[in-house]
Amino acid sequence: MAVIYGETVKTDEYLIIYLDSLRINSVLNFDLYIKKAGEYILYRSARLPFEEKNRQNLLDNNIDRLYIPLDNRRNYQEYIEGNIREIIEDPQIKESTKAGIVYDSAKLLVKDVLNNPTLGENIKRSQAMVEATVTLILRGQSAFHNLLRVMSFDYYTYTHSVNVCTFSLALARYIGIENVRELNDLGTGALLHDVGKTKISETILNKRGPLTKSEMQLVKKHPRWGCDIIKETDIINPESYFPVIEHHERENGSGYPNGIGADKTHAYSKIVAIADVFDAMTTKRVYRDAMAAFPALKTMFDDKGAFDKHLLEHFTRLMGPSKLSDL
Ligand SMILES: [Fe+2]
Ligand SMILES: [Fe+2]
Numbered sequence: 001m002a003v004i005y006g007e008t009v010k011t012d013e014y015l016i017i018y019l020d021s022l023r024i025n026s027v028l029n030f031d032l033y034i035k036k037a038g039e040y041i042l043y044r045s046a047r048l049p050f051e052e053k054n055r056q057n058l059l060d061n062n063i064d065r066l067y068i069p070l071d072n073r074r075n076y077q078e079y080i081e082g083n084i085r086e087i088i089e090d091p092q093i094k095e096s097t098k099a100g101i102v103y104d105s106a107k108l109l110v111k112d113v114l115n116n117p118t119l120g121e122n123i124k125r126s127q128a129m130v131e132a133t134v135t136l137i138l139r140g141q142s143a144f145h146n147l148l149r150v151m152s153f154d155y156y157t158y159t160h161s162v163n164v165c166t167f168s169l170a171l172a173r174y175i176g177i178e179n180v181r182e183l184n185d186l187g188t189g190a191l192l193h194d195v196g197k198t199k200i201s202e203t204i205l206n207k208r209g210p211l212t213k214s215e216m217q218l219v220k221k222h223p224r225w226g227c228d229i230i231k232e233t234d235i236i237n238p239e240s241y242f243p244v245i246e247h248h249e250r251e252n253g254s255g256y257p258n259g260i261g262a263d264k265t266h267a268y269s270k271i272v273a274i275a276d277v278f279d280a281m282t283t284k285r286v287y288r289d290a291m292a293a294f295p296a297l298k299t300m301f302d303d304k305g306a307f308d309k310h311l312l313e314h315f316t317r318l319m320g321p322s323k324l325s326d327l
Contacts, residue, residue: 013040013069014033014040014069015068015069017066017104018097018101019058020064020087020093020097020101021083021101022050022055022066023050023083023087024051024052025050025051025052026079027048027049028049028075028076029078030069030075030079031072032044032050032068033067033069034063034066034067035067043058046072073108077108077112084129087101088132088136095136096146096149098136098146099136102132102147103151103162106129106162106165106191107158109126109129110126110157111158112125113126114158114198117198118233119233120234120235123236127188130184130188131180133147134180134187137169137170138180138183141318148166151163151166153284155280155284155286157197160194160280161193162191164190164275165187167274167275168187168190168271169183171274171318174314174317182239186268188237189236189244190272192226192240193223195226195229195230196225196226196244198229221257223256224245224257226244239266239268240268243266243268243272245257245269246258246265247273248276251270251306251308252305252306255273262308270311273308274308274311277307278293278296278315281296297312297319301316
């Protein structure tokens with residue numbers, strides 16, 4: 001049974017986690033397994049506290065990843081979300097590990113959001129996860145590179161949402177936006193930008209051939225549906241609505257749903273539009289392979305008048321040749 005690290009559902013039975021995501025002396029509420037010779041062995045039961053000696057023992061045996069049964073996933077997710085601030089502030093944990101924990105956790109969270117997008121609690125959880133990502137991104141470009149390394153480039157709406165949020169925040173930070181509130185609003189809108197797709201069937205979203213006219217009309221409704229969904233919960237700041245409704249708008253007015261051009265499109269939406277298209281092109285779909293980063297950026301530049309030129313130049317510089325080789 002293959003366990004592929006970096007994908008949210010690792011197997012039909014186990015989820016792989018970082019040892020560093022576990023807080024010392026905390027009750028975990030989920031069973032911990034280790035893997036030996038291909039077998040999963042119960043290491044610590046949910047009711048026992050996790051202590052320093054356990055951690056040391058695992059490290060002494062070169063174990064820095066553990067496994068939890070998938071039916072314990074919800075408990076693990078709650079645990080991580082409850083401890084995410086402490087994890088991010090912990091000087092003992094490597095920044096690259098923090099990026100992995102935040103990314104994996106954000107993916108699981110967005111899966112929940114997409115399953116139940118009008119649940120206010122899920123939207124609040126999204127905000128908390130965006131705040132954690134903002135804290136990381138504000139630490140500088142190395143945090144973005146760490147996130148880039150753990151990103152999943154197989155396309156699912158939930159991985160795409162987290163990637164778009166990460167790229168958007170990194171670009172915003174790169175062009176000098178450092179105000180936490182602004183970054184949180186942008187990040188929340190970016191994370192939830194495709195929430196309206198929950199109203200569209202997977203068959204249409206993953207269709208191999210070209211969409212029919214009526215299917216296309218349906219797909220074009222997702223920005224508006226997304227905005228309706230997040231308005232319904234009435235939790236997030238209205239600034240976050242912009243990227244949700246406008247991420248398919250284009251500078252030259254050729255986008256949808258309203259065909260508004262550069263002047264009327266919010267700055268957050270222009271950022272998310274670039275992150276969205278870049279991620280869509282550089283991830284693998286069921287019907288086509290992923291494009292490499294440079295050709296993807298070139299295609300975006302060639303699509304004259306679609307994207308904000310300056311933002312796209314900044315984004316290209318942010319990705320830079322040295323980072324592009326990681327993709
Ligand atoms: Fe979209
Ligand atoms: Fe998207």
